Amino acid sequence: MSKKDSETREFHAEVRQLLDIVIHSLYTDREIFIRELISNASDALEKLRMTQLTENKVFEGDLPLEVNITTDETARTITIADFGIGMTRDELSENLGTIAHSGTKAFLEKAKEGAKPDVIGQFGVGFYSAYMVADKVEVFTRSWQEEGEHLRWESDGANGYTIDEVEGQRRGSRIVVHLKEEHEEFAKKHRVRGIVERYSNFVGFPVSLNGERVNTVEALWLRSKKEVTEEQYKEFYQFTAHAMDDPRYTMHFSADAPLAINALVFVPAENSERMGLGAQPPGVALYCRKVLIDSQPEGLLPEWLRFLRGVVDSEDLPLNISRESMQDTALVRKLNEVITKRFIKFLVKQSADDPEKYRQFYERFNRFLKEGIVASPSHQELLAGLLQFESSMTDSGEVTSLDGYLDRMKESQEEIYFLVGPSRAVLERGPYFEGFKDRGLEVAFFTEAVDDYVLEGLREYKGKKLVAANRSGIELEDLP
Secondary structure, eight states: OOTTTOEEEOOOHHHHHHHHHHHTOOOSOTTHHHHHHHHHHHHHHHHHHHHHHHOSOOTTTTSOOOEEEEEETTTTEEEEEEOSOOOOHHHHHHHHHSOOOHHHHHHHHHHHTTOOGGGGGGSOOGGGGGGGTEEEEEEEEEOSSTTOOEEEEEEOSSSOEEEEEOSOOOSEEEEEEEEOGGGGGGGSHHHHHHHHHHHSTTOSSOEEETTEEOOOSOOGGGSOGGGOOHHHHHHHHHHHHTOSSOOSEEEEEEEOSSSOEEEEEEEOSSOGGGGTOOOOOOOEEEEETTEEEESSOSSSSOGGGTTOEEEEEOTTSOTTOOTTTGGGOHHHHHHHHHHHHHHHHHHHHHHHHOHHHHHHHHHHHHHHHHHHHHHOGGGHHHHHTTOOBEETTSOTTOOBOHHHHHHHSOTTOOEEEEEEOSOHHHHHHSTTHHHHHHTTOOEEEEOSTTHHHHHHHOOEETTEEEEETTOTTOOGGGOO
16 A cells, blocks of 8 residues: 555544543443434435535435444444545545534533533534544545545544545445444444434434334424324324324424424323323423434423423524523523414414314313413413403303403403302302392402412403402492
8 A cells, every 4th residue: 555545644632632531531321422423424415415416427326315324243333324425535634633513612612611521412522422432433435526535544532543545435434433342232233223213313314223224204393284294293293202192282383583493392182290190301302403402401491381292493503502501592592482482372373263172272281371371471461361261251161261351341340350269159159259240240260279379470461450359458339
């Protein structure tokens, strides 16, 4: 081999610093290296697809655009290969020997500040994350260009890297991770499959593991809702929520401003907390460009929307966002605001379009809406408009709303009157109701245990004060 064919180079100082941190890290969630390598492979395939639109000659242009993962327990290796754009010799040195990735730079800044070892899991350190589990990594690559070289890049992460010319490479890149003995679990098929399904199930290209397709469910949230059938929504809900029931409601929307958002959110058929299962963790996963950021993000939605299931994807989010910084991130706070407002308005429309279906939803999930009235002052009035209750103007078993109450108010009436108690029958027999009934004044009946607390926080609605009919100081003779 000539000197041109084989050469050894040193890593740039920043890369050496990064690799030293990664190799000696105590971080436990090392599985994210598979997510990082699949994301890189997907990016390479997307670049190849775009190149094919403008270039007539592409080496091995008929190769399928896919990611192939191979595990070998005997050799203790995991290989992640793509038929993407590939790399030239200079690109190998630029992409793997220097640092250009903003997330990696951010990681280094945190490391300089003395951050804990687990910061690796908070940043997309890309290719270098493989060294959390590897004692050696090889990259075999062939550029898309017709005259490209067949190359192998190799490094133990400590002593620079070597680039050789090795014939017989297909277009794209093939990364062979030689696992340390203590991390041999990542050469086991079932372990890798679980990681791919968790983090990379919705990447935009087929992902196969030992010849078997893994990501069989499409990222429906990126499609127009006009193209998606109810059956597809049902299957997607059951897959992502690990559910057996059908969704009660489906909200699917895209927005470009103030953030690029694609969301597919479901209301389950039943409220699991009513069935004694306790408070549920957040159920709407956060993705960035179809790559999982957090399956249970604490800050994405307010606590009172924890019953929702589904996916939110925003390409405006950095891949290096950490779970710890979720609630302090302006982008995530904006996502929270946009999605919450969208969902409340969605419920307002549903309550008008199909009152009976909404009533069934309300019977099961009203506690969450009431929790929102107390916890989210900025959404209080919209949520209050969703409350349902019987009143002295409805038949037993029939419900109305605060807007319905306002429509029936006497012209000179300035207050909304209500009573809280165990049942309508008890309230109608109570000493406070008769005077209002005699004057033809409507009284709203609230019969849930939490209603006292909720109504204490809800002082007015659309300019009309809410007043307990049993409040001391009410002079009935002064009422209209």
